[in-house]
Amino acid sequence: MQNLLHNLNQEQLQAVTLPAQSALILAGAGSGKTRVLTTRIAWLIQTGQISSGGVLAVTFTNKAAKEMLVRLSAMLPVNTRGMWIGTFHGLCNRLLRAHHRDAGLPQTFQIMDSADQMAFIKRLLKANQIDDEKFPPKTLMYFINSAKEQGLRPREVDAYDEFNRKLVQIYEMYEQQCQREGVVDFAELLLRTYEMLVHNQPLREHYQARFRHILVDEFQDTNDLQYRWLKLLAGVGTRAPAAVFAVGDDDQSIYAFRGANVGNMTAFEQEFAVENLIKLEQNYRSHGHILDSANILIANNSKRLGKNLRTDAGQGEQVRVMEASSDIQEANWILDEVRSLVREGSPYNEIAVLYRSNAQSRVIEHALFSANMPYRVYGGLRFFERAEIKHAIAYLQLMDNPHNDAAFLRVVNFPARGIGARSLEQLQDAARQHQLSLYAAVPYVAGKAGATMGQFVRLIESTRFETQSMPLPEMVDMVLERSQLKQHYLTEKEGADRVENLEQLVNAAVLFVSEEGFGKDAPAFAGPRAENITVISSGDVQIVDAEAALPAVMSPLAAFLSHASLEAGDNQAQAGQDALQLMTVHSAKGLEFNNVFITGLEEGLFPHENSAQEEAGLEEERRLMYVAITRARRRLYLSFSQTRMLHGQTRYNLRSRFLDELPEESLKWLSPQTKPGWFSPPRKAAWDDNPSSGANQIASQMRKQGGQDNGWRPGQNVSHPKFGEGVIVQLEGSGSQARAHINFGKFGMKLLDLSIAKLEKI
Ligand code: ATP
Ligand code: MG
Numbered sequence: 124m125q126n127l128l129h130n131l132n133q134e135q136l137q138a139v140t141l142p143a144q145s146a147l148i149l150a151g152a153g154s155g156k157t158r159v160l161t162t163r164i165a166w167l168i169q170t171g172q173i174s175s176g177g178v179l180a181v182t183f184t185n186k187a188a189k190e191m192l193v194r195l196s197a198m199l200p201v202n203t204r205g206m207w208i209g210t211f212h213g214l215c216n217r218l219l220r221a222h223h224r225d226a227g228l229p230q231t232f233q234i235m236d237s238a239d240q241m242a243f244i245k246r247l248l249k250a251n252q253i254d255d256e257k258f259p260p261k262t263l264m265y266f267i268n269s270a271k272e273q274g275l276r277p278r279e280v281d282a283y284d285e286f287n288r289k290l291v292q293i294y295e296m297y298e299q300q301c302q303r304e305g306v307v308d309f310a311e312l313l314l315r316t317y318e319m320l321v322h323n324q325p326l327r328e329h330y331q332a333r334f335r336h337i338l339v340d341e342f343q344d345t346n347d348l349q350y351r352w353l354k355l356l357a358g359v360g361t362r363a364p365a366a367v368f369a370v371g372d373d374d375q376s377i378y379a380f381r382g383a384n385v386g387n388m389t390a391f392e393q394e395f396a397v398e399n400l401i402k403l404e405q406n407y408r409s410h411g412h413i414l415d416s417a418n419i420l421i422a423n424n425s426k427r428l429g430k431n432l433r434t435d436a437g438q439g440e441q442v443r444v445m446e447a448s449s450d451i452q453e454a455n456w457i458l459d460e461v462r463s464l465v466r467e468g469s470p471y472n473e474i475a476v477l478y479r480s481n482a483q484s485r486v487i488e489h490a491l492f493s494a495n496m497p498y499r500v501y502g503g504l505r506f507f508e509r510a511e512i513k514h515a516i517a518y519l520q521l522m523d524n525p526h527n528d529a530a531f532l533r534v535v536n537f538p539a540r541g542i543g544a545r546s547l548e549q550l551q552d553a554a555r556q557h558q559l560s561l562y563a564a565v566p567y568v569a570g571k572a573g574a575t576m577g578q579f580v581r582l583i584e585s586t587r588f589e590t591q592s593m594p595l596p597e598m599v600d601m602v603l604e605r606s607q608l609k610q611h612y613l614t615e616k617e618g619a620d621r622v623e624n625l626e627q628l629v630n631a632a633v634l635f636v637s638e639e640g641f642g643k644d645a646p647a648f649a650g651p652r653a654e655n656i657t658v659i660s661s662g663d664v665q666i667v668d669a670e671a672a673l674p675a676v677m678s679p680l681a682a683f684l685s686h687a688s689l690e691a692g693d694n695q696a697q698a699g700q701d702a703l704q705l706m707t708v709h710s711a712k713g714l715e716f717n718n719v720f721i722t723g724l725e726e727g728l729f730p731h732e733n734s735a736q737e738e739a740g741l742e743e744e745r746r747l748m749y750v751a752i753t754r755a756r757r758r759l760y761l762s763f764s765q766t767r768m769l770h771g772q773t774r775y776n777l778r779s780r781f782l783d784e785l786p787e788e789s790l791k792w793l794s795p796q797t798k799p800g801w802f803s804p805p806r807k808a809a810w811d812d813n814p815s816s817g818a819n820q821i822a823s824q825m826r827k828q829g830g831q832d833n834g835w836r837p838g839q840n841v842s843h844p845k846f847g848e849g850v851i852v853q854l855e856g857s858g859s860q861a862r863a864h865i866n867f868g869k870f871g872m873k874l875l876d877l878s879i880a881k882l883e884k885i
Contacts, residue, residue, distance in 0.1 A: 127165050127198060138401045139163045141368070143172065143336065145395040147388065148370040151432040152417065152753030153408030156370040157713060160338050161191050163368060165198040167336055175199075179207040179334040179356070181214065183341040185690050187713055188213065204640050205672040207334070211349050215312040216685050219319070220676040225326060226319045229305040230650075231524040231681060234688035238508065240264060240308045243529055247293070247300055250551060258293060266290050267297060271310035272348045272382045274317065304528050304560060310348070317352050331358040335365050341713065342371030342391070346382040350390070359395060367395055373428045374421050377709060377747050379739075388428070406432040408715050410439025412789040413759050417752040419786045424742045440758055441791035444782065447764040450483075454490035457720055460760060461496065461703060464718055471497055473717040475704040477751050479729040482769055483722065484705055491703065501706035506631070507687040511612060511621040515628055516687050518606045519599065521583050522590070523680050526560035535579055538611035542579070546572030595647040595679040596632040603629070635683055639673045647680040708751045719755035724763040725776035727870060735870070748781045772874055775852075775864065834884075835863060841882045846870040848885065
């Protein structure tokens with residue numbers, strides 16, 4: 124038996140071995156929270172306090188869940204595959220599959236990701252002739268999702284005015300259409316499970332009795348519904364509630380914009396009767412200068428539960444800071460630094476480049492690509508979001524559930540089969556009239572249109588029949604063949620990449636089947652394996668107890684389709700390769716690297732302009748910066764740039780206030796330091812030194828353009844309703860095309876259309 128406990132410090136040891144009561148571990152980044160949580164699971168099982176099936180653990184990403192399973196199987200001689208470890212969404216998916224009848228869902232229900240959901244809403248508006256300018260799809264999506272996250276069905280939403288009544292009505296239509304098609308969105312996974320457990324007492328009591336230990340990582344980012352879900356499953360208020368072990372860091376709460384509620388930590392302490400609150404203050408990840416920077420930065424936030432971090436690792440190297448003249452120069456500098464790190468012996472995958480928004484990655488990727496440097500982007504366009512893969516998935520969805528209208532519409536005329544918009548309108552009318560799915564409504568369409576669509580239905584049916592007993596990978600291959608998708612892309616000029624991706628999908632299926640423990644020859648359509656289902660009796664109700672392992676609750680095909688909607692779906696082909704890691708700060712949560720670059724440290728970008736206006740938004744940005752800094756073990760690089768192309772516009776940003784909040788003694792400037800920070804006017808001196816710099820061009824244009832266009836002139840002080848006071852730096856265009864580059868101090872440089880912007884001279 125392995126000694127699990129020997130490499131823990133005193134506080135960690137105490138946390139791992141707490142008695143079976145609810146506990147909160149509140150600790151800063153890199154203090155071993157995730158390690159403690161994983162070790163506690165192993166310890167509970169190893170000491171016989173619980174069986175591996177009695178534990179439920181929630182992680183923030185699927186990647187984290189996988190890592191936890193790997194660590195556990197190294198610590199324990201048990202089959203971890205059957206364990207209930209996953210994200211809230213993943214765990215709910217399993218429960219709903221096993222109990223789809225109790226949840227009122229078809230067994231083949233399919234999951235919509237947010238892009239699917241947006242398309243679904245647009246389609247709904249169109250079909251019901253609702254003005255999408257008055258009711259923008261984005262607004263509706265936000266409305267529906269936040270209602271669900273508060274646990275509210277349409278009839279429970281407080282519709283206080285005409286507009287809101289209409290929103291609620293659309294929400295209701297949305298639900299009916301989802302039910303008709305057998306699709307659920309992300310929030311629905313949680314709400315459905317929650318409601319199922321609320322209404323079904325035997326089922327609830329069964330799972331409450333089963334999961335005696337519930338463990339939650341990254342607890343600071345749970346939203347209200349997730350919190351209630353935990354409370355229900357843990358049986359808070361019952362005679363014997365489960366022990367909930369929550370670990371989190373209020374300083375790393377970075378999902379408030381998506382409804383996460385850090386207040387759940389304080390609520391948890393009271394409502395779960397927490398007797399043990401443990402703080403871990405020893406950091407095992409980062410060297411001193413990095414940690415000092417993180418600690419001093421986050422001290423600027425006011426609403427904190429209060430804790431600190433120390434390290435024994437020594438001060439290490441200072442944090443390196445670089446000011447670039449452009450985003451392209453910034454990218455080239457990263458490239459040079461990465462080259463020298465690699466020369467010094469660092470593997471690529473111990474180097475991470477972080478940015479605040481996805482749009483920033485393009486320039487960096489371009490530089491890396493041109494230099495032939497291996498890199499991998501997380502959270503960009505996911506493998507499963509590529510058009511050709513979406514098409515293939517749509518065919519697979521129709522195999523499993525032909526009533527999924529979105530899938531039907533996506534491929535009924537792709538590749539082209541001569542089915543026009545007119546025929547589809549006829550079909551949609553018929554479907555509405557008879558309250559059917561599009562697939563089921565095909566026989567109601569007369570004439571040639573009906574006949575062509577009938578052929579499509581037969582294609583689906585016959586492919587389904589042909590693949591009946593095939594294992595998943597073979598089936599996927601056959602579907603690519605029969606659908607003519609591959610042939611279609613082969614004839615396209617730049618289709619080779621797409622064909623390659625389609626072939627990757629077959630590989631992804633091979634990998635998936637083996638990783639999830641489906642038999643190699645298990646037919647893609649085969650339902651849950653009988654030997655994995657235990658029927659137990661609870662009073663006079665029979666309950667089918669679900670195992671966590673996917674084969675116990677769904678067919679290989681259904682599991683693969685869930686995987687496509689729920690998982691990050693990074694291209695498997697790249698997975699094992701040693702490559703530089705590119706990602707947003709949000710997706711770096713929980714990870715660590717020897718070397719980290721934080722790029723684009725500019726006002727308006729990081730802190731982001733949407734958040735910088737209010738104190739709460741700014742504090743969330745600062746926590747995000749804290750997360751970014753604390754990813755680094757040994758070496759941290761910070762960079763910003765004077766100009767940047769973003770969304771087709773050149774921006775002249777001032778350096779981030781966060782840089783000025785870091786302790787000077789921990790920083791080492793690689794570029795000449797231009798002081799002071801974000802509140803200063805543009806750095807004229809630096810511009811004048813460099814004859815080719817943008818500033819000189821601006822200066823010469825200023826001279827040319829001075830005085831024209833309705834009295835706007837460079838140097839004019841103006842005020843703007845959103846950005847406050849600023850000064851015009853440069854004018855361009857004339858008449859109705861006139862635009863001005865204006866420096867708004869802490870909001871940075873903006874390019875505004877003078878005929879639209881509500882500017883006032885001051
Ligand atoms: P985050 O807040 O970023 O999620 P965390 O608190 O979850 O961080 P871990 O990822 O669990 O921290 O641990 C950080 C690093 O410190 C890991 O590499 C882990 O293996 C190591 N570590 C944790 N505890 C110890 C210990 N007692 N001795 C040695 N190394 C440790
Ligand atoms: Mg962690």
